[in-house]
Amino acid sequence: MNDLSPDDVQAVWLTLKLAGVTTLLLLLVATPLAWWLAFSTRWYRGIVAACVALPLVLPPSVLGFYLLLLMGPHGWVGELTQALHLGRLPFTFAGLVAGSVIFSLPFAVQPIQNAIEAVGMRPLEVAATLRANAWDRFVSVALPLARPGFLTAIILAFAHTVGEFGVVLMLGGNIQGETRVLSIAIYNHVEAVEYGAAHVLAGGMVLFSFLVLLALYLVGGKVRVGR
Amino acid sequence: MSSVQASFRLQRGSFVLDAGFVAPGQGVTALFGVSGSGKTTLLRCIAGLERAPGTLRINGETWQDERTFVPVHRRPLGYVFQEASLFPHLSVRANLEYGYRRVTPSLRKVQVEQVVEWLGLSQLMARKEAAQLSGGERQRVAIGRALLSSPRLLLMDEPLSALDAGSKQDILPYLERLHRELQIPVLYVSHAMDEVARLADHLVLLERGRVSASGPLHATLARLDLPLAQFDDAGVVVEAELAQHDEKYSLSRLDFSGGHLWVGKVAQPFGTRLRARVLARDVSIATQVPQGSSINNILNARIEAISDSGPDKVMVRMLAGESQALLARITRRSRDQLGLHEGMYVCAQVKSVALM
Numbered sequence: 001m002n003d004l005s006p007d008d009v010q011a012v013w014l015t016l017k018l019a020g021v022t023t024l025l026l027l028l029v030a031t032p033l034a035w036w037l038a039f040s041t042r043w044y045r046g047i048v049a050a051c052v053a054l055p056l057v058l059p060p061s062v063l064g065f066y067l068l069l070l071m072g073p074h075g076w077v078g079e080l081t082q083a084l085h086l087g088r089l090p091f092t093f094a095g096l097v098a099g100s101v102i103f104s105l106p107f108a109v110q111p112i113q114n115a116i117e118a119v120g121m122r123p124l125e126v127a128a129t130l131r132a133n134a135w136d137r138f139v140s141v142a143l144p145l146a147r148p149g150f151l152t153a154i155i156l157a158f159a160h161t162v163g164e165f166g167v168v169l170m171l172g173g174n175i176q177g178e179t180r181v182l183s184i185a186i187y188n189h190v191e192a193v194e195y196g197a198a199h200v201l202a203g204g205m206v207l208f209s210f211l212v213l214l215a216l217y218l219v220g221g222k223v224r225v226g227r
Numbered sequence: 228m229s230s231v232q233a234s235f236r237l238q239r240g241s242f243v244l245d246a247g248f249v250a251p252g253q254g255v256t257a258l259f260g261v262s263g264s265g266k267t268t269l270l271r272c273i274a275g276l277e278r279a280p281g282t283l284r285i286n287g288e289t290w291q292d293e294r295t296f297v298p299v300h301r302r303p304l305g306y307v308f309q310e311a312s313l314f315p316h317l318s319v320r321a322n323l324e325y326g327y328r329r330v331t332p333s334l335r336k337v338q339v340e341q342v343v344e345w346l347g348l349s350q351l352m353a354r355k356e357a358a359q360l361s362g363g364e365r366q367r368v369a370i371g372r373a374l375l376s377s378p379r380l381l382l383m384d385e386p387l388s389a390l391d392a393g394s395k396q397d398i399l400p401y402l403e404r405l406h407r408e409l410q411i412p413v414l415y416v417s418h419a420m421d422e423v424a425r426l427a428d429h430l431v432l433l434e435r436g437r438v439s440a441s442g443p444l445h446a447t448l449a450r451l452d453l454p455l456a457q458f459d460d461a462g463v464v465v466e467a468e469l470a471q472h473d474e475k476y477s478l479s480r481l482d483f484s485g486g487h488l489w490v491g492k493v494a495q496p497f498g499t500r501l502r503a504r505v506l507a508r509d510v511s512i513a514t515q516v517p518q519g520s521s522i523n524n525i526l527n528a529r530i531e532a533i534s535d536s537g538p539d540k541v542m543v544r545m546l547a548g549e550s551q552a553l554l555a556r557i558t559r560r561s562r563d564q565l566g567l568h569e570g571m572y573v574c575a576q577v578k579s580v581a582l583m
Contacts, residue, residue: 122312125276128299129306130326130376136300140325144316 004200010177011185011201018093018181019161022100023108026157027150029101030108035142037109038116056106060166067099068170091173096181099171100161107156115149116142159209229253231380231412235272235281244268244279244436250429252286255406255413257423257444260433266416267309269433270382273414274306275299285380285412305373307383311365313357313372322357322368323348326376336377345408346371346401363394367401374405381413387422402426424448424464424504425583449544449552451534456542456554462506463552465580469499478523481580485547489523490580502583507542507554513574514565524577528553530569533562543567545575553577 037049055063070077071089078088089095119142127137143150165183172179174188182201189198229252237244244265250256258266271277275291276299283291290297305326313322323339343349346367351360360368366386373381386402387395399422406413406426417423423430423444430447432440432455440453448455448463455461467481467488477492481501488503495501517525528545531552536542541562543555553575567573 122308122310123314125299126306126308126312126314127325128276129274129304130372131300131329132325133298133300136329141314145314 005197007176007180008185008197008201011180011182012204014093014177014180015162015182018096018100019158021097022104022161023154023157025097025101026104026108027153030105030112030153030157033105034109034112034116037113039121052109053106055103060103060164061170063103064099064167064170067102067167071095071098071171090171091175091179093172093178096168096172096179099167100164103164103167104157104160107160108153111149111152111156112146113149115146115152118149119145155213159212162205162209229286230284231256231286231414232282232284233269233273234283235269235279237268237272237277237279237281239268242268242436244272246433246436246438247281248431248438248441250412250414250431250441252412253410254428255415255426256429256431257427258414258416258431258433259418259420259423261418263435264433265436266418266433267384268436270384270414270416273380274304274382275302276306288379303377303379305376305378305381307366307370307373307381307386309385310389311362311369313360313365313368315356315358317357319348319351319354319357319360319368323352323372323375326372330377334377337374339375342371342374345374345404361394362390363397366390366394366398370401370405374409379411381409381411382416383413384416385418386415388417388419399425420458420460421504421581421583424462425502445552449554451532451542451544456507456534457536459508460506461542461554461556462504462509463554464583465503465505465551467501467503469493469495469497469501471497483551484549485528485551485553486526488526488577488580490582493582504581504583505553505577506579506581507556509578509580510553510555511576511578512543512545512555512557512561512565512567513576514567514571516574517576520576522576522578524580526553526575526577528573528575530567530571530573532569533567535559545573547575 033052037045068090069075072078073088081087081089089098123141123145124137127141132140163183168179168181168184174180174184182205186198186201189201231250231252234247235244242265246265246269258269260266268277272279272281273283275297278296281291289295290302314325317325327335327339343352348367348371351364351368354360357365357368370386387398390398403426415426427444430442430444431438432447432453434454440447440450445464450456465483465488467483469479470482470487471480472492478489479493481488481490481503490503493501526547528547530543530545532544534542536556539558540556541559543557545553545555547553555575
């Protein structure tokens with residue numbers, strides 16, 4: 001088990017970095033979105049909800065294909081990033097992050113939305129009548145009451161990003177140190193009939209995923225019992 | 228200018244709230260009406276939880292008008308919801324102190340210990356989880372939590388309706404105590420006349436989103452032109468003073484401006500102010516002082532008005548003494564046989580008195 005090549009180590013780190021950055025960004029994006037979906041009564045709420053859920057049912061290759069077009073030199077995201085002198089996103093780490101955020105969006109939004117809906121308007125109204133402003137209400141009431149939803153969102157978004165393959169393949173290709181994440185590295189090993197190396201990475205991924213989930217569930221369970 | 232002035236308009240589907248009233252700047256004002264009459268919606272508008280066009284002035288301060296909308300968290304109000312809605316993630320103490328900690332110390336008008344004493348919460352303070360409390364205990368904590376935010380207006384939305392009869396009886400004395408000790412106006416939403424008769428000083432009657440009457444409790448309850456007079460439990464409230472005991476028969480005498488009433492013995496000191504409810508169906512009328520009657524309470528009164536109340540009944544409003552109104556629901560036939568008319572002096576026989 002000690003034949004982990006430097007390239008493979010780099011792939012592992014890149015994957016963890018991608019999953020971490022993606023999860024962090026997702027929390028920032030998904031929380032207001034989930035909040036809006038939970039409480040909005042606008043007619044277009046259903047349309048937004050359907051768009052958010054789309055990555056759940058689309059094959060990753062389809063999603064990746066359209067993201068590639070969108071971020072490419074003639075896509076409007078691509079034109080925007082070029083106009084802002086940010087270059088093009090495909091085949092960069094930033095491009096992978098952008099793709100991952102969209103790909104994993106429903107996995108972060110839905111648990112948070114469900115939790116916020118379960119908390120309901122009432123505790124927030126109570127807090128408002130007790131002098132808490134909007135931010136205070138969010139931090140002191142919504143966040144602690146919806147915590148299981150946030151934990152689930154973190155677990156799912158992280159795990160889902162670690163295991164991502166199709167979108168990465170379409171968007172990021174296979175550039176070592178930039179876009180070659182674990183799943184691609186495993187694929188390469190298998191293609192090259194390096195089953196030993198593939199085993200180390202794949203087995204490690206299974207173990208790692210299990211430990212992360214176990215740790216979070218244990219922490220989550222303990223917190224619930226303690227309150 | 229010590230008053231609560233509220234006026235709001237709000238449309239929700241087919242329901243239209245178009246309600247305005249002026250209530251005293253102190254004491255308990257009941258917002259009374261059947262389910263669906265818009266009481267809770269009106270209360271939510273007053274709190275700022277519903278954003279409806281309107282005006283709201285509390286003791287001279289404008290909280291809302293055409294140009295102003297003070298957001299909920301900047302309105303110095305306390306709101307007690309129908310269900311206690313304690314924060315499940317906080318302890319009893321943290322729940323109580325939630326609003327208190329958000330009020331600038333120099334603006335705090337009550338201290339935690341004081342409220343704990345008022346509402347008998349000391350036993351509950353040690354409890355870690357708010358979820359373990361009984362319904363009545365939870366509602367007491369919720370009331371204490373609202374009071375500790377030093378409100379200048381207390382809003383209560385049927386705080387007793389989710390409780391069983393026993394918890395209700397436990398909590399009512401605390402509400403009466405608040406009524407006596409609080410110097411702020413209280414708006415109390417209810418559809419239960421017994422609670423209103425017990426706690427309120429002023430009555431705002433809501434019907435299908437509109438205010439159909441607003442006035443002092445005693446006078447409004449005695450009005451014959453309101454639907455209140457058609458209720459089975461129509462009646463008046465008598466504010467009286469405990470004056471004498473009859474130890475032998477275990478009775479107590481309550482004095483009021485229109486005479487006195489004997490009731491079952493009340494174990495409280497003389498001079499205690501008590502509220503009693505006299506229902507129209509428990510009052511009968513005699514044109515002469517009845518002889519050989521088992522009824523203890525006979526009051527001299529003058530008929531002020533008579534109006535129909537159903538096909539066979541009439542409602543008679545009388546005045547006992549200078550200011551105490553009484554209602555009697557009698558048959559139309561009795562009215563004609565006795566030749567009752569306005570201005571006539573009669574004896575009102577009170578068959579039962581409900582002490583509150």
